[in-house]
Amino acid sequence: MAKTLAEKVWGAHVVRKGDGEGANAQPDLLFIDLHLVHEVTSPQAFEGLRLAGRPLRRPDLTIATEDHNTPTLDIDKPIADLTSRTQIQTLRNNCQEFGVRLHSLGDAEQGIVHVVGPQLGLTQPGMTVVCGDSHTSTHGAFGALAMGIGTSEVEHVMATQTLSLKPFKTMAINVEGTLRPGVSAKDIILAVIAKIGTGGGQGYVLEYRGSAIRALSMEARMTICNMSIEAGARAGLVAPDQTTYDYMFGRPHAPQGGAEWDAAVEYWNTLRSDDDATFDVAVDLDADTLEPFVTWGTNPGQGVSLSAKVPSPGDFGDENAKAAAERALQYMGLEAGTPMKDIRVDTVFLGSCTNSRMEDLRAAADIIRGRTKDPNIRMLVVPGSARVRLEAEAEGLDKVFKDFGAEWRFAGCSMCLGMNPDQLEPGERCASTSNRNFEGRQGKGGRTHLVSPVVAAATAVRGTLSSPSDLDPAPGSAAVRSDAA
Amino acid sequence: MEKFTTHTGIGVPLRQSNVDTDQIIPAVYLKRITRTGFEDALFAAWRKDPAFILNQEPFNAGSVLVAGPDFGTGSSREHAVWALKDYGFKTVLSSRFADIFRGNSGKQGLLAAELAQDDIELIWKELENAPGTAVTVDLVSKTVQCGNIVAPFEIDDYTRWRLLEGLDDIGLTLKHEEDITAFEATRPAFMPKTLPAKLS
Numbered sequence: 001m002a003k004t005l006a007e008k009v010w011g012a013h014v015v016r017k018g019d020g021e022g023a024n025a026q027p028d029l030l031f032i033d034l035h036l037v038h039e040v041t042s043p044q045a046f047e048g049l050r051l052a053g054r055p056l057r058r059p060d061l062t063i064a065t066e067d068h069n070t071p072t073l074d075i076d077k078p079i080a081d082l083t084s085r086t087q088i089q090t091l092r093n094n095c096q097e098f099g100v101r102l103h104s105l106g107d108a109e110q111g112i113v114h115v116v117g118p119q120l121g122l123t124q125p126g127m128t129v130v131c132g133d134s135h136t137s138t139h140g141a142f143g144a145l146a147m148g149i150g151t152s153e154v155e156h157v158m159a160t161q162t163l164s165l166k167p168f169k170t171m172a173i174n175v176e177g178t179l180r181p182g183v184s185a186k187d188i189i190l191a192v193i194a195k196i197g198t199g200g201g202q203g204y205v206l207e208y209r210g211s212a213i214r215a216l217s218m219e220a221r222m223t224i225c226n227m228s229i230e231a232g233a234r235a236g237l238v239a240p241d242q243t244t245y246d247y248m249f250g251r252p253h254a255p256q257g258g259a260e261w262d263a264a265v266e267y268w269n270t271l272r273s274d275d276d277a278t279f280d281v282a283v284d285l286d287a288d289t290l291e292p293f294v295t296w297g298t299n300p301g302q303g304v305s306l307s308a309k310v311p312s313p314g315d316f317g318d319e320n321a322k323a324a325a326e327r328a329l330q331y332m333g334l335e336a337g338t339p340m341k342d343i344r345v346d347t348v349f350l351g352s353c354t355n356s357r358m359e360d361l362r363a364a365a366d367i368i369r370g371r372t373k374d375p376n377i378r379m380l381v382v383p384g385s386a387r388v389r390l391e392a393e394a395e396g397l398d399k400v401f402k403d404f405g406a407e408w409r410f411a412g413c414s415m416c417l418g419m420n421p422d423q424l425e426p427g428e429r430c431a432s433t434s435n436r437n438f439e440g441r442q443g444k445g446g447r448t449h450l451v452s453p454v455v456a457a458a459t460a461v462r463g464t465l466s467s468p469s470d471l472d473p474a475p476g477s478a479a480v481r482s483d484a485a
Numbered sequence: 486m487e488k489f490t491t492h493t494g495i496g497v498p499l500r501q502s503n504v505d506t507d508q509i510i511p512a513v514y515l516k517r518i519t520r521t522g523f524e525d526a527l528f529a530a531w532r533k534d535p536a537f538i539l540n541q542e543p544f545n546a547g548s549v550l551v552a553g554p555d556f557g558t559g560s561s562r563e564h565a566v567w568a569l570k571d572y573g574f575k576t577v578l579s580s581r582f583a584d585i586f587r588g589n590s591g592k593q594g595l596l597a598a599e600l601a602q603d604d605i606e607l608i609w610k611e612l613e614n615a616p617g618t619a620v621t622v623d624l625v626s627k628t629v630q631c632g633n634i635v636a637p638f639e640i641d642d643y644t645r646w647r648l649l650e651g652l653d654d655i656g657l658t659l660k661h662e663e664d665i666t667a668f669e670a671t672r673p674a675f676m677p678k679t680l681p682a683k684l685s
Contacts, residue, residue, distance in 0.1 A: 015668040016661050018643075026643050029661060031668050033676060041562065043518035054655070057665075063679040069516060083516040090518050101679050109685065120685070122677050134561040134585060148585055150563035151520075152592035152654065160658045162665055166641065198503055199555040199581050232558060234584050252683035255675040264675040299503045299558070320502040320553055327501075387685065417560075419512040436559060438507040440530050 002274040004170045005239050006205040009145040009271070013128050015162055027164040033127040035157050036113045037064035037100065039091040040419070041132030045155035046094040058161045059099040063122065064091060067112045068419050070105050072382050072409035084420065098158075111385020111411040114138040114353040118222065119387055121251025125240035125268040130157055135353045135435065137228040140237035141221035142244055143271045145205070147235050168234050171204040172279040175212040177287030182468040184363070185220035186355060186433070186452035188212065189227040190293035191285060194303040201233030204281070207273060208238050212287035218247040219359040226354045227435050230300040239272040292467045294340055295437045295450040297328035302437075304340060306455065306467050312336035331439055332447050333427070340465050343449070347430040348379040348460040349442070350406075350453055352416035355433035356384030360453040361392050365400040367457035370474035372404070374463030379406035380422065382414040406460070418443045431459040486594045488651035489624055492575045494548030496620035496631060497538055498612040504552055505559035506586065510568045512560075523568040539572075543617040550577045551608050551620070557586025557597075566593045576622045578629060578638070580605050591644040592654060598622055600629060604636035624649060 003011070010030065018026035035058075042064070049056065056062065069084040079085040088105070095102040103109040109116060114135055117123040125143040130136060132154040139146035153163060173192055193200075206228050213221070221238045228236025245265060248254045255264040273279075291305040302325070304311065313325040313336070329336065334343070350356070350364050361383065373379060381401045383389035389411055392398055398408045415422040416434035418441065424430055426445025433456050437448035449465060458466040514526035531537045538544050550569065556579040557565060566589045569577065576596035590597040600608075611632045612618055621630045622638075624645060629636045647654070658665075 016664045029658060029664070031665070031672075033672075034679075040515050044520040044563075047518075047520070052655070060678040060680040068512075081516075087516050087518055101682060122679060124677060127676070132561060132563075134559065148561040150561055150566070150585060150589035150592065152563060152589065156655050156658065159655045160662075160665060161669075162658060164654065164658065166643070198558055199583075202555075202581065202584060229559075229585075232555070232583055252685050253677040253679070255677075260675050263673065267673065267675075299505065323500070324502050417507075417512045419515065436505075436507065438505045438559060440511055441507050444511070444530060 002277040004273040004277045004279060005143060005207055005237060005271055006145060006168065006170055006235070009126055009128065012126065027166045029162050030128060030165050032130050032157050032161055032163055033061060034117065034122055034129045035062045036117055036129065036131035036136070037062060038067050038113050038131070038133065039087050040068045041151050041154055042094065043087065043090045044151050045158055046098065048155040049098070049158055054159045056098040056100065056158050061161060063101050064095050065103040065110055065113050065116050066091060066105050068413045068417065070412040071421050072412050072414050073421070075105050075410045108386050108390065111388065112353045112356065112413055114226065115357060115384030115388065118142065119251070119385060121248060121254035124248065124254065125244060126271050130163065134229045135226050137233070137236050138222050138226040138353055140225035140228065140235050141218060143237055143240035143268070145235055145237065148229060168205045169203050169280040171201065171206050172282040173206050173208045173285065174282060175208065175210040175285045175287050177212055178215070179212060179287050179290060182454055183290050183292055184452045184454060185216055185223040187290055187293040188285065188287070189224045190295065190300070190303045190450060191290055192283070193227065193231045193300050194293070195285065196231050196283060198230065198299050198301040199232045201228065201231035204233050206231070206233045206236040207279070208236060213238055214241065217359060218243060219357045222357070223354055227300065230435060240268050292452060292455050294455065294465055296332065296334060296340065297325065298331055298437055298439050300435065300437060300450060302328055303450070306340050306465060308340055310334045310336050310338045310340065341470070343429070343465045344463055345429045345431045345449065345459060345465065346376070346378065347424065347428060348377055348456050349415045349430055349432040349434065350456050351380065351382030351384065351414050352434035353384065353413070354435045355453050356382060356388065358388055358391055360433065361388070361397050364453040364457040365397045367454050367468050367471070368404045368461060369400050371461050371471070373406065373460050377460050377463055379460045380409060380415055381406050382409045383411050386411045415442050417441060431456050431465060486651045486653060489594055489596055489648040491621065491623040491625065492548065493619050493621040494575060495543055495546055495617055496549045496551050496608065496612045497544045497547035498609040499538060499550055499552040500609060502553035503555045503558055506557055506562050506565040507559055509557070509565040510562065515562060515564050520567060521571060523564060524571040527568040527572045548573050548575045549620040549622060550574050551605060551612065552577060552579045554579060554581040554602060556582050558583040561585045563589045563593070566590050566595050570595055578605065578608070578622070591647065594648060594651070596622060596624060596640070596648060598629065598638040598640060600636055600638045604634070607634050608636070
């Protein structure tokens with residue numbers, strides 16, 4: 001029978017088929033190939049193992065890093081916040097006790113868990129990947145089935161290296177055409193979420209397909225898969241291709257050359273939806289006409305084209321959506337009908353598991369090089385991992401950001417979530433390359449507009465939400481990077 | 486896990502859609518390393534507003550939360566379920582739950598009951614007209630009763646069975662340990678291992 005990619009990966013991991021059929025079917029027991037761990041959602045799971053006297057079944061399929069609580073300044077000093085410090089120390093103790101490889105603050109491989117896995121070559125096509133973090137969907141960019149789980153499931157994976165999972169439905173997201181300059185992967189996914197809504201993906205695994213997706217780099221595909229959860233999806237993935245293999249090749253934990261690599265590629269080549277496979281739902285998006293996208297409200301589905309205006313609650317037919325829009329406008333301090341580009345921001349945040357990789361930093365640096373920052377803007381640039389930071393410094397990107405007047409920080413989740421010192425003040429407005437514009441997400445009372453890295457950079461220049469096409473030519477702009485992706 | 490068969494308690498109408506887990510429990514409360522003691526963290530930002538429903542009697546003593554669609558979206562934090570339970574909620578009613586939240590609830594004995602939005606609206610009106618009205622959520626018959634309203638709800642059979650029996654998931658899975666071991670023996674050699682670490 002013809003199968004979709006997600007069904008193939010699922011089928012290859014069934015340890016035990018659930019008893020029963022149809023509505024009464026019990027869930028299948030699936031093997032988990034990689035378990036990523038961080039300090040926030042693991043302490044109670046390790047404690048559960050300890051109380052039950054259970055070992056960690058596969059330390060060799062488990063890896064941990066510190067990211068959510070970690071400061072991005074003064075990392076050579078003890079963490080000032082005592083509860084954060086305790087949580088990090090608890091992870092260190094647990095990893096030592098259970099034999100888990102840990103990349104601590106200061107280590108060259110430390111960073112956001114979803115940046116670290118792919119970077120080390122641990123995320124590979126056809127795998128099942130889980131983490132106690134909803135943005136685990138990021139790893140789907142490799143054609144892996146990657147899911148965020150809660151702490152009870154973290155403990156379950158630790159004890160059994162499996163998960164009981166209920167069957168999913170499949171949704172094809174077809175993106176055909178060619179993106180215009182200044183439009184990027186972030187705009188694709190924000191447009192998808194605005195189209196299907198924050199609950200539109202519920203119960204589904206999304207497969208991103210079409211010529212516009214095939215043309216994207218691995219890092220851009222990660223940006224898209226990362227935000228699958230923002231549409232409510234169980235997971236999101238992209239079939240692997242030569243772009244995937246080129247990214248994998250030579251990474252520390254990728255199959256090494258010769259027979260091992262060939263065997264892997266032979267398998268990976270089977271990882272695509274069959275031509276006659278059927279999806280439960282299909283959604284089409286036109287890449288040719290897509291514009292830079294930005295959110296105006298307090299959930300990621302409340303987005304519009306950057307050239308549009310703040311919508312009015314009356315624009316929404318559904319009563320719940322109308323009420324949500326009213327509340328969102330009030331929280332965001334916005335008036336319906338205001339052009340998005342008239343909105344002045346206080347802070348620009350370039351970072352998070354959505355947009356903190358080399359290409360994101362390069363794209364933003366290309367916009368600001370030779371330009372001047374709006375004097376009222378505070379800009380934070382936070383590489384996704386210590387290695388991204390090192391690579392960026394080797395390319396001189398740190399200097400570009402610093403010359404522009406941005407703060408160049410150490411790696412971590414930073415201002416994506418209000419859990420470490422990088423937070424917004426009440427009422428402070430931020431153009432952010434992160435993934436959630438929920439009330440208070442970036443700090444109590446903070447106001448978030450989700451944007452792409454180039455929109456973030458252009459906004460830092462002009463002080464108002466801006467697209468790169470709104471900028472005057474930079475002095476010496478002929479000196480555009482010759483090797484830009 | 487404690488068994489859940491039926492529960493009766495004060496219903497709390499939360500007329501809001503897209504209640505994400507950052508609202509249920511802000512990230513600042515996730516630094517704790519315990520599994521209990523999160524009652525103060527539940528809806529922490531909203532509870533600063535005196536007009537918020539949980540700041541009003543008799544709703545502050547509620548145990549049945551009746552919420553708008555897309556409840557529990559966003560972050561996978563199970564702390565959201567712990568906070569609801571620690572405050573005293575036994576069950577949440579909504580017309581649509583985020584998948585991860587629904588899964589986490591099932592693991593922790595918090596019943597996430599899916600009702601038609603029309604029935605949610607009726608229950609909201611009833612609870613607002615007569616604050617303090619008890620809501621009965623019966624997992625055996627899969628029905629909710631509030632005043633004269635009787636409405637069916639959906640829950641998958643597997644989760645229902647585990648809740649009714651109060652079963653421990655890990656214990657259930659470890660009964661099939663031989664299957665896991667057999668599967669492990671078939672994994673291709675090119676699949677990555679985290680140990681030993683390899684040089685970048």
